[in-house]
Amino acid sequence: MAKNKTQQYIRTLGIDKKIVANIDNGIIVLDQDLKIYHFNKWLELHTGIKEYEILDKKIDDIFNGINSKTLKRKIKTALRIQTPTFYTASTSKYLIPIQINQFHNSSFEYMQQDVSIIPFDEEKGLVALILTDQTIMANTNALLESNIQTINKLNSELLKERDTIDKKVLVIKFDKTFRIIDISQALLRLLNYEKEELLDKNFLFHEKYHMTEKTQMELVQAMSELKVLEFQESTLSAHGQRICFKSTLIPEYSAEGIHIGFLIFRENITDSKRLEKSQEKILASSRSAAMGEMVSMIAHQWRQPLSLINTIMATLKIKKELEKLDEKDINEAFSKIQTTTAYLSDTIDDFRDYFKPNKESFEVNILSLFDNSIFFLKETMHQNNIEYKINATQNISIDTYKNELLQSIINIIRNSIDAFIFSDVEILNKQINVNIQKQESHISITITDNAGGIQEDVLQRVFEPYFSTKSKNGTGLGLHMCHTIITGHLKGNILMTSKDDVTTTLIELPFTILKGIK
Amino acid sequence: MQTLDLTEDEKDVLQELMNVAYGNATAVVAEMLDAFASLSIPNIKVIQTNELLATFSELKSESYFFSTQAFNGEFKGESAFFINQTSADNLAKHLELDSSEDLDDAILELTNVLTSTLTTKLSQEMNTEVSFSLPSLSKIPLQEIEKSPTFEHYSQVIVIDTDLNFQDQQIHGKIFILTKDESIQWLKTKLNSILELLV
Numbered sequence: 036m037a038k039n040k041t042q043q044y045i046r047t048l049g050i051d052k053k054i055v056a057n058i059d060n061g062i063i064v065l066d067q068d069l070k071i072y073h074f075n076k077w078l079e080l081h082t083g084i085k086e087y088e089i090l091d092k093k094i095d096d097i098f099n100g101i102n103s104k105t106l107k108r109k110i111k112t113a114l115r116i117q118t119p120t121f122y123t124a125s126t127s128k129y130l131i132p133i134q135i136n137q138f139h140n141s142s143f144e145y146m147q148q149d150v151s152i153i154p155f156d157e158e159k160g161l162v163a164l165i166l167t168d169q170t171i172m173a174n175t176n177a178l179l180e181s182n183i184q185t186i187n188k189l190n191s192e193l194l195k196e197r198d199t200i201d202k203k204v205l206v207i208k209f210d211k212t213f214r215i216i217d218i219s220q221a222l223l224r225l226l227n228y229e230k231e232e233l234l235d236k237n238f239l240f241h242e243k244y245h246m247t248e249k250t251q252m253e254l255v256q257a258m259s260e261l262k263v264l265e266f267q268e269s270t271l272s273a274h275g276q277r278i279c280f281k282s283t284l285i286p287e288y289s290a291e292g293i294h295i296g297f298l299i300f301r302e303n304i305t306d307s308k309r310l311e312k313s314q315e316k317i318l319a320s321s322r323s324a325a326m327g328e329m330v331s332m333i334a335h336q337w338r339q340p341l342s343l344i345n346t347i348m349a350t351l352k353i354k355k356e357l358e359k360l361d362e363k364d365i366n367e368a369f370s371k372i373q374t375t376t377a378y379l380s381d382t383i384d385d386f387r388d389y390f391k392p393n394k395e396s397f398e399v400n401i402l403s404l405f406d407n408s409i410f411f412l413k414e415t416m417h418q419n420n421i422e423y424k425i426n427a428t429q430n431i432s433i434d435t436y437k438n439e440l441l442q443s444i445i446n447i448i449r450n451s452i453d454a455f456i457f458s459d460v461e462i463l464n465k466q467i468n469v470n471i472q473k474q475e476s477h478i479s480i481t482i483t484d485n486a487g488g489i490q491e492d493v494l495q496r497v498f499e500p501y502f503s504t505k506s507k508n509g510t511g512l513g514l515h516m517c518h519t520i521i522t523g524h525l526k527g528n529i530l531m532t533s534k535d536d537v538t539t540t541l542i543e544l545p546f547t548i549l550k551g552i553k
Numbered sequence: 554m555q556t557l558d559l560t561e562d563e564k565d566v567l568q569e570l571m572n573v574a575y576g577n578a579t580a581v582v583a584e585m586l587d588a589f590a591s592l593s594i595p596n597i598k599v600i601q602t603n604e605l606l607a608t609f610s611e612l613k614s615e616s617y618f619f620s621t622q623a624f625n626g627e628f629k630g631e632s633a634f635f636i637n638q639t640s641a642d643n644l645a646k647h648l649e650l651d652s653s654e655d656l657d658d659a660i661l662e663l664t665n666v667l668t669s670t671l672t673t674k675l676s677q678e679m680n681t682e683v684s685f686s687l688p689s690l691s692k693i694p695l696q697e698i699e700k701s702p703t704f705e706h707y708s709q710v711i712v713i714d715t716d717l718n719f720q721d722q723q724i725h726g727k728i729f730i731l732t733k734d735e736s737i738q739w740l741k742t743k744l745n746s747i748l749e750l751l752v
Binding site: 102105108109111112115116117118119120121122123125126127128149151 | 581584585654655657658661662665666669670673685687688689690
């Protein structure tokens, strides 16, 4: 009867008692009035309260925060159904407040507990509460919960962004076989297509009639090499409207890095293309206007030498009729005519050189540049009794496009001269003054005239194209071109102000064209 | 797949056993909540898991609390308890609960009482014992239940479903006792031995 012996031996060991005493759980025995009958060692160690101190006392008097109504109900139910009832850590957190002394358990102040209420003695109405530490699990759950929240937040942000992209960004997506798989709402709206009309279509086939052969070749090449390509294209909307795009082809890869297709991001440049065209038109008209200006200035320059030639011819003629013409006279006259015609020819060369736009910038001396401009205008100024003065603090040179600047200065001074000529009132002491100053980061040129000033409403519009107060005589492009040249090509600023009878034009230019004004 | 349908006789015996178990469960729940409760006559059937999921999806229309509790022994499985938001709110009012954690706890308690009383009574009749795991509230939204791995382990399930009604309090719940193929086989054997005793 070895089995019986073994059983007897085991009984003497008191296994149940020893194991229960050392089990890694809290055990409390309570009656239906919550009076404590047993409080195990584990609980003694965790709470620092000895069993003998609390026997026969009520558990809700010992520990704070116990809902006695709920606990009583659970005990009663367990006794009634003769199976356990429970508290779970996930909903009830803990029953007995036990402070956590571990570092990494930062989410909770108290040990999170599962509690099983086991019917123990039906007659006496006793139950055993078994506490299990679930803090690690609860921590994991809390971490998971907060991560889920983060993911949900990120996800909703992502969805929002995707929605914005769909509404705002012009993008078309196709797979490796060029089958269109998605198109943003923004692009569909622009092209007046429904998504269904374009989905599953072959992108290359759909677009090929609107692309140049060169673009097509480049596109196919970039696609086969999986390269990013920037290109310009134009396509027709469903309504037959031509739309120009600046586009970027980007190969698309899956999260695993496998090539799955392509994206084309498009930027609608139809409007700027249109603007570019109208700018070109303005430029062309301003060129012809400048040409006209040049011809009139050449004519001006030529008048005096031509009349000189005329006078020489007339003198020769009179002398011949009076039979006083000798060899010396003829030679002198020829020599004078030769010099004068050479001057006429030089004048044309000068004009041609100055009105040719520079391709490269180089060192320009501002004072001599003004001398050159005045050369073309001094005759007119002299005829109209306009006094011209130039004042410079020092001899300054800057790196810029010479002819463009020259053209602008002639234009501005020409404007001042015209203001004197077309003035309704007689102006005494007509003056055009130029002041050149070197500033810290740039040079400033001020050109002032006392030709009567400009009205505020006119002043606001002087740089607009085709705006002119000179009715018949003006193209309305002169100052517009000055503005375009100075702010665009020469990287400077131009400002026109007017006070009383004086108009001031301020030009600021960088020392070198590469750096611009800081 | 082997079909484990219950015969009419087996169903009758199980129905009888369940009626006893339900009577017991009703009394306990009524006592616990201090209110008059009634349970509809349990509806017993063996169905495929996908049919069960279809049944669950009918419940999707409303916001539900969904809790489960596993039980173990010769007769083992899991119970699934559904209670809608309105009923849960009424339960909270009735029990004078003031936090959502307390309500969760009360729902778990209800799940436990129903699962325990139903399965304990049943296993007692069949001379076996069961032990219970802690019930837990599923955080999974109802729409996602199909993806829940819980149901992947079941091919066929025996469904014992009943409505729990507290007439005065407007509290309605629905509980499913789900068991796996193995337990269905065990149950059939047990039911047949009871049948033999009756003959």
